[in-house]
Amino acid sequence: QVQLVESGGGSVQAGGSLKLSCAARESIFRNCGKGWYRQTPGKEREQISRLDSDGTTRYADSVKGRFIISQDNAKNTAYLQMNSLKTEDTAVYYCAALAPAPGDFSPTCFSPWGQGTQVTVSS
Secondary structure (H helix, E strand, O other): OOOEEEEOOEEEEOOOOEEEEEEEOOHHHHHOEEEEEEEOOOOOOEEEEEEOOOOOEEEOOOOOOOEEEEEEHHHOEEEEEEOOOOHHHOEEEEEEEEOOOOOOOOOOOOOOOOOOEEEEEEO
16 A cells, blocks of 8 residues: 655646646555546546556546656656646646556555645636
């Protein structure tokens, strides 16, 4: 099990950029897939990006071409670079430790939801 802390959120004008960080205390995080999620009031939490342990990246259509997921395993940290932000990107953003690839079984690559970090985009 991995404990994660999200940071880097804030308020930004539409068209601006933010970089979110997801820091893990446990070194096993380097062996896991990483995911970023977001949630707005009245909506379910949705996955917007996934990074497999082999480097494969996946993005929701809503953020494709604008967001980039990455990691620094030496720092046990994952990142989400958000560019060309839109007002509809406003949400609380969460990260998670995931199985190395979709469909894999890896009980150690599990993280309870943290507090998330708020991103607010204004026009």
